Amino acid sequence: MTALAAPAPPETVESPEVLRRWRVGPLAIAGLVLAFYALGFVVHDYWFNAILIPFLIMALAGLGLNLLTGYAGQASLGTGAFMSVGAFATYNVLLRLPDLPLPVSLVIGGLFGALAGVIFGLPSLRIKGFYLTASTLAAQFFLPWLFNQYGWFSNYTTSGSISAPKLVFLGADLSTPLGRYLLTLTSVVILTWLAWNLVTSQVGRNWMAIRDMDTAAAVAGIPIAFNKLASFAISSFIIAIAGALWAFAYLGTVDARSFDLDRSFTVLFIIIIGGMGSIAGAFIGSAFVILVPILISNVSANLFAGAIDAGQSENLQKILFGALIVYFLIKEPNGLYALLLRARRRLALWPLKS
């Protein structure tokens, strides 16, 4: 079994003069963030819950997994489990320590996620590649079972589900759709900024060195064990916060079953379709998995209105989604982000051919 193949190296051979005009600068990113904030005040409430909030949260989860899988090269199928840790830990902190401000509760939930990540990441010190998924799968089956089995985690509700307490920060009520959107967006912006700094710093370079060839990285003096566990901790921290947001800012009421294996697969789809080892990839992939099903269901509802029933159209969606995944994997194994980079280069050189 070979280790995870490295994602394609970023396209370095760029002619600076031509491409500088097309580079995404800090200004453009700041503009994008501002646009997202502004979006919150113009769109209809439907948009928050149907598209914007799930898009942002899944992008955050994708970002967390991308740090682990895309940058540090450790495969994981336990994303759903780590999300559930974040949701249940944050819930208990909010419940039992109500005096703490909301961001602190979220961070504590994230820290519990990091702890779970480290525990189930321990086998990564001995095994690599696909085998590692078995360890994270153990987390995926064990942790939601734990939260479902012992009532303490859900404060002994009969259904075993947990509901969002009132989300308040600095006296502002964040329980409205707009409030939940702003909470989500702010968390995503902060964590993305942190992740960006991380991967462009020495830590990120260490991780990529381990991903590309761990023996060489060890020879170069990079502490392998520490970095692997650190990647599990930081990735799970972000994923756990995404889980808490998923529970409280998006769904409102969840039980452990909302964090099943399918959730893990969805996040894995996000980073593979979006692009492994790129931060933008997580956002592009998340947009894909959130928007494409909505698109498919709208199109099929309009095209075949009345011709096929809901169950059949759901099957059609499933087939189409699966086929699209296979198609994208064949056409662009490095993800939509690589496609975007290529398009950018073509545009920059146009009308010349690259």
Add this chain to the structure above:
Amino acid sequence: MSFFLETLVGGLLAGVMYSLVAIGFVLIYKASGIFNFAQGSMVLFAALAFVTLREAGWDFVPALLVTLVVMVAGAIAIERFVLRALIGQSDLTLFMATLGLSFVIEGLAQLFMGASVHELNLGIDDIPIEVGPILVSQFDLLAAATAGALVISLSLFFNFTRIGISLRAIADDPLAAQSIGIRLPTLWRIVWGVAGLVALVAGLLWGARQGVQFSLTLVVLKALPVLIIGGFTSIGGAIVGGLLIGASESLAEIYLGDLLGGSVSTWFAYVVALAFLLIRPAGLFGDRAIERV
């Protein structure tokens, strides 16, 4: 004591079924290094197709043959349109491709054959018979015998025929095998076809036990720990791993289940697999050492 034995035997018999599914994985893994997540949906597809034909009034044998032809045709299509285009991609990419495939197969199966639960009667009575001091289900025994016969014939086939030897060559070193004239695509088609056959048998046996329904696809999740214990590349390992998982799981459900509050079996297999990974990462019979750091 006899209760313990009954639990153990029941678990072992369930374990034979796990082995059966795991063998489908081993074959594909040996030939192409893919962990084929679509195996579970192939099981569902085969069982659904067979049941649908039976309910349309077909006889047992024609229905079986037609289902088999459909499975093999599907395997060839998968090789042609998906695998061939993905040669040389990373393990994870290939795994994701089979995940996408499983969506397509499940969707197709339910689109054409419905999502309701079907009864599947194979004409075997489920009467408990006494073996010494314990009771054993007759159906389980027959299922285990069928699975056992299939396992033995497959091991013989892949150990002694020309195709089997080519398969081992491919598993050993794909490049060298191709350079001496072994045709990889042909072998892939054969292996996926055989995996389709295994899926059919597994689908019939599982389907007769718990009804033909969507949950058949979940069998795939039990196969991963089986493979880790047995080793990804060994048919014998898949059998032993399946038996171990089946037995330990049903024992844990009985003896640990009360202690921890039930449904231990959802994760127990993975904990066993995890222990194996830490102690013996290549599995009991795996022939390739996993790289360590």
